[in-house]
Each structure stands twice: as C-alpha cells, then as structure tokens.
Amino acid sequence: MLFLIAFFSLIGLVVLHELGHFLAAKKFGVRVEEFGIGLPPRIFGKKIGETLYSLNLLPLGAFVRLTGEEGQSSDPRSFGSKSLLSRAIIIGAGVIAFWIISFFIFAGLALTTGIPAGVSDETTEGVLNPHVRVLGIAPGSPAKEAGLQAGDTVQDFEKVGEFQSFINQHKGEEIVLSIVRAGQNLSIPVTPRLEPPAGEGPLGIQLVRTGNMQYPWYEAPVVAFQKTAEITRDIVQGLLGTLAGVFSGKGLPEGVGVVGPIGIVDLLRNSFAFGISHFLSFLATLSIYLAIFNALPIPAVDGGRLFFLGIEAVRKKPMGTNIEQRINGVFFMLLITFMIWVTIKDITRLFF
Numbered sequence: 309m310l311f312l313i314a315f316f317s318l319i320g321l322v323v324l325h326e327l328g329h330f331l332a333a334k335k336f337g338v339r340v341e342e343f344g345i346g347l348p349p350r351i352f353g354k355k356i357g358e359t360l361y362s363l364n365l366l367p368l369g370a371f372v373r374l375t376g377e378e379g380q381s382s383d384p385r386s387f388g389s390k391s392l393l394s395r396a397i398i399i400g401a402g403v404i405a406f407w408i409i410s411f412f413i414f415a416g417l418a419l420t421t422g423i424p425a426g427v428s429d430e431t432t433e434g435v436l437n438p439h440v441r442v443l444g445i446a447p448g449s450p451a452k453e454a455g456l457q458a459g460d461t462v463q464d465f466e467k468v469g470e471f472q473s474f475i476n477q478h479k480g481e482e483i484v485l486s487i488v489r490a491g492q493n494l495s496i497p498v499t500p501r502l503e504p505p506a507g508e509g510p511l512g513i514q515l516v517r518t519g520n521m522q523y524p525w526y527e528a529p530v531v532a533f534q535k536t537a538e539i540t541r542d543i544v545q546g547l548l549g550t551l552a553g554v555f556s557g558k559g560l561p562e563g564v565g566v567v568g569p570i571g572i573v574d575l576l577r578n579s580f581a582f583g584i585s586h587f588l589s590f591l592a593t594l595s596i597y598l599a600i601f602n603a604l605p606i607p608a609v610d611g612g613r614l615f616f617l618g619i620e621a622v623r624k625k626p627m628g629t630n631i632e633q634r635i636n637g638v639f640f641m642l643l644i645t646f647m648i649w650v651t652i653k654d655i656t657r658l659f660f
Contacts (some may be wrong), residue, residue: 347371413589429517
C-alpha cells in the first residue's frame with residue numbers, strides 16, 4: 309500500500325510538471341492537442357473542447373502534445389508560430405512547476421504538522437514532536453555491536469543532553485534502549501563504555517535532535533520560500549562538487565549513488581516510517597531535484613530545449629528541425645538506456 313502511495317505521488321509530480329506546460333501553452337494561445345497521463349498505448353480518452361485528455365497504459369509519467377511542437381506547421385496557433393519568449397516560457401513553465409510544488413508543500417507543512425528539521429536542545433517555540441535520532445555510528449563501538457543503526461529514533465528522550473546524561477550515569481552497566489526503526493518498536497541492550505576513545509563517547513554514536521517546526525500563517529510563505537531556495541542551493545553545490553570530482557579523476561564521492569524511478573519510489577516509501585511530515589518533506593525535496601535535472605542543458609529534457617532556443621536567439625533563426633530532432637532522439641535513447649540500467653540495479657538491490 310505504501311509503495312503504491314509513493315509511486316502515484318511520483319507520478320503526480322510529473323503530471324503537475326506537464327500541467328505547467330499545459331497552462332502556459334493555453335495562456336499564449338497554443339493549441340494543446342492532447343494531455344495524457346501515462347504513456348501510450350491509450351486506455352481511455354475524452355475530448356473536451358480542442359484537447360484530448362487521455363489515460364494511457366504505461367504508468368511512466370505524463371505528456372502534453374502541442375500543435376507544431378515537433379515540426380513545421382502553418383497553424384497560427386502552433387507552438388512554432390509563437391515568439392521566442394513565449395516558447396521559452398511554455399517550456400520553462402514545467403521546470404518552474406516543480407519549484408512551485410515544493411514551495412506549497414513546505415508552506416502547508418509549516419502551517420500544519422510542521423517542517424521536519426534539526427533543532428537545538430534550547431529551541432522550544434514552534435517545535436512539535438521533538439525526539440533524539442541517531443545520525444552516525446563509530447566502527448567497533450558498543451552501539452555498532454548492539455545493532456543500532458543511523459536513523460534510529462531513541463524513545464523516552466526529547467533532548468540530546470538528556471540522553472547523554474542518562475548514558476553517562478550508566479557507564480559500564482547494561483541498559484535497554486527503546487528504539488523506533490522503520491515504524492517498528494525495538495528494545496536493544498547495550499553497555500556504555502567506561503573509557504571511550506576521544507571524540508566518540510560511551511556508546512560511540514552521533515546524535516541529533518529533530519522535530520517539526522511549525523510557523524504562524526504570515527511566516528509560513530517566507531519559510532517555505534527560504535527552504536526551497538536553500539535546498540536548491542545545496543543540490544546545485546553538491547552536483548557541481550560531484551562533477552568536479554568526476555572530471556578531476558577522483559570519481560564519485562563515497563556514499564554517492566544513482567537511483568532510478570523504482571529506487572526513488574522505495575525512498576519515498578521508507579520516508580513514511582518517520583511520519584507524513586517526513587514523507588511530504590522528502591516529496592518536496594524530490595520535486596526540487598526534478599526541477600534542477602529538467603533545467604540542465606541536456607537534449608531531451610526541458611533545459612535542452614531552452615538551450616536550443618538560446619542558440620536560436622543568438623543565430624536570429626531556428627536550427628533545422630531535423631537536426632534538433634536527431635539530437636534529441638539520440639540523447640533520448642541514451643537517457644532511456646541509462647534509466648533501464650539504473651532500474652535493473654534498483655531491482656537487483658531491492659529484491660535480490
């Protein structure tokens with residue numbers, strides 16, 4: 309059930325992305341021939357006005373088909389007949405839609421259940437459901453040997469300082485920790501060390517206090533905008549750092565991997581273990597990842613199409629339709645091949 313919710317949430321993001329293209333096209337008078345959920349073959353379709361709304365067999369996203377988008381058309385309402393700026397807005401609207409989705413999710417969380425965040429022990433105002441979580445575990449430590457894992461939530465304690473004081477009072481004694489892991493309650497016996505190595509502590513774990521930060525209605529939009537901007541900045545910086553490492557010969561940083569749609573759905577499903585706020589927060593973050601990916605100047609995604617419009621603006625004339633279609637076709641096949649490879653890796657990792 310959780311897998312299906314996560315799966316359709318991901319599909320929902322793509323549908324709203326295509327809705328951005330759809331609304332912008334309508335705004336600039338471009339004829340929308342079809343708005344489809346899923347990819348063909350078609351299961352069901354209903355024409356309303358000039359647009360066919362369809363439900364398709366392959367649950368791999370959504371699409372919008374515009375008149376004159378893939379070739380020359382004499383129709384005055386075709387995509388190609390519009391100004392360079394209008395076409396750029398129509399293409400860019402899909403990317404912007406992802407950021408708008410993230411903003412509204414964070415704004416809604418800020419007003420209701422709160423935005424999951426790390427908070428200090430001293431922070432009390434606006435903090436809902438504070439708890440202590442394991443952030444990291446030292447190799448060979450009592451926590452490692454006892455089976456504690458990063459992400460475990462320690463019950464009965466709302467502040468890191470309180471938990472640390474409890475551990476220090478029971479050095480050398482076996483204690484039983486009440487842990488929540490992936491929605492399951494566990495009791496884990498562990499014995500804090502009397503003389504731990506420098507910088508590790510009696511258990512050898514790194515802790516963080518987390519909670520859901522709630523805000524009044526007049527602050528929620530500002531916080532949502534800041535959160536969306538901060539995550540965007542962090543993702544871009546991380547991407548640039550990763551690319552710099554790859555091109556310098558260092559390879560991918562330790563712990564960095566690539567996941568496909570199945571892996572993403574599994575991550576969304578796992579986020580449910582920490583509550584609906586964490587699930588929605590992860591969904592908002594994923595939306596930002598998709599915005600940045602779609603904005604990259606790679607043929608076959610929106611950023612690539614904007615790149616071709618940039619070339620048109622410099623040349624004062626469009627590139628040949630056949631050339632652009634061939635380039636997009638080659639990169640689309642490369643992208644599909646890459647996604648199939650990543651999906652196979654995800655299936656192998658998750659089910660075998």
